Amino acid sequence: MREREDKRGDEHTAEGDNLPICTLGGVLISRLNGLLRGMRLYGASNRALLAQQQELLDAVKAMQADEVSLLGMGEYFYVNGVRLRPDASSVPVFRALLAEFEVRRMGGLRFSAHLGMAELESFLRVLLRERHENATAVLKAETASAGASHICAIQPRDVRAQTSTEGEGPEDHDRGQARMLFSxxxxxxRILYQRTRRTGKPALQQARRVVQPIVDRLLRNADSLVGLTALKRHDEYTYAHCVNVSILSIRMGQLLGLSRPELAGIGVAALLHDTGKLMVPTEVLGKPGPLDAEEWAVIRRHPMEGLRIISRTPGLSELMLSAMRVAFEHHRNVNQTGYPQVRDGRAMGTFSRIVAVADVFDALTAHRTYRERPLTAHEALRLLLGRECEQFDRAALWALVNAVGLYPAGTLLRTASGRVLLSVSPNARDPRRPVCRELATAPRDEAAPNAPDFILDAHERVAHVLPPEDVDVDVEGQLAA
Ligand SMILES: [Fe+2]
Ligand SMILES: [Fe+2]
Incomplete structure (x- = not known):
């Protein structure tokens, strides 16, 4: 699908201009995003803002079309029907603007080449004000009453109709939806943890609302969502960690035969597993170096603190009991090591065994200021299945390998035939054959552009797993693209 999309991108250029639409579209997105940010900060007469407005109008005019449509769908933008694929550096800008659209349930914007400064400014003021799902209707009404017609908002249903014939394959669309769900x-x-900090008790029903779409999604198609847990460079990694652990635990539970209600239960418990960290000072949690004995003692109290906080939830339910148990046990080990130590040597619960494995796997592969580089997911698997395996439940380890695959997303592979591949997501049908993207071998640091992703062929033998320092490619950027 990408091949088709990128070929089309190369063919489509603005008339009379050599720049392809995808380049001009990228400029348009960055100008619009910059202008919206500027408008939040400054008054209308600010000179920098006027310059930004002019730059946006210039970007529209540079398309050399009477009308320019900018549509957001899943994780992608389409400009005049051409899908744009962001490079690693523009991913945050794309995401920020998609989030602006999403908050207003807005499908896109249509600009006329005759749009002027005053009309643009008053339209965007209304847009910024209307942060709710009826924004499109309000914008329509206000622009109609003002007699403005050179810029308008597009309904999401119109976007679906316009993009469905534009070459987006089910795989790309699927990945886009998974990313939306993940963010x-x-x-x-974040809202759940912040609220818990404020009120002193977690809202279990709110946690269930976060988890339910994940369960539904994983039961339909697990691969792309599990693949997203490999992305660690989040602004909000603390919360992404809880979501990662929840996704992995639900998937592992599914592989171990848990029922649908049990999957929701383990998902909620996993989401709340680190609730006790709310009681750990941020200086200790974010300390850029090894912790001293006193700081370790504070950290080691978080399972008990978590149990206490969750126990304050009003009423009594199975959901609450299992969340308390997981919070308390997720750093214990099946061989009675770990913490907190309990005198009677009571065995860990099933949910705790699963969440403990998901938690340590995600933590080992996360960036830490005091580590030169995190373990790759493949190295983490080797560690957990090697010398650390006595600590963990064997069935949970088996489920982890089957959930993330033998070569988890982010793993760099060299095949026997000399190809260098990046694993981008697991393949539920065969853990040995992930979905891969080919990386160019010469020059060695360049990713092959426009290559469609593919499932590793059964006849293609993996000769080596390469450490990231051997292939100078931005793995996170590739996974995010
Ligand atoms: Fe923890
Ligand atoms: Fe954790």
């Missing part, structure tokens, strides 16, 4: 879950986790 929504991270936002949900």
């Amino acid at each position: 929504r879950a991270v936002r949900g986790a």
